[in-house]
Amino acid sequence: MTFANEGDSDRGIRLVAGAAMVGLGWSGVLPVTLGIVGFVVGAIVSATGIIGWCPGYTVFGFSTRKVATGYCLHCDAGRRS
Numbered sequence: 001m002t003f004a005n006e007g008d009s010d011r012g013i014r015l016v017a018g019a020a021m022v023g024l025g026w027s028g029v030l031p032v033t034l035g036i037v038g039f040v041v042g043a044i045v046s047a048t049g050i051i052g053w054c055p056g057y058t059v060f061g062f063s064t065r066k067v068a069t070g071y072c073l074h075c076d077a078g079r080r081s
Helices: 006-025 032-051 055-058
Strands: none
Touching: 006 032
């Protein structure tokens, strides 16, 4: 995915934390309102971990993804030789 802005460890943390929040929200351990909020937030966090893209990171221009160094095909797009 070209829009990915999450690194592998970030994605793993999001998946584990999201699953825990969904589990707590679904199990009834938390009060009803807090359980619903936990479930929804956990689902969103898990979804961003699965996709590898966080809209909040995009808004603030942040990324935890390591980009491979090397030649960029698009860097010389506007130059003529």
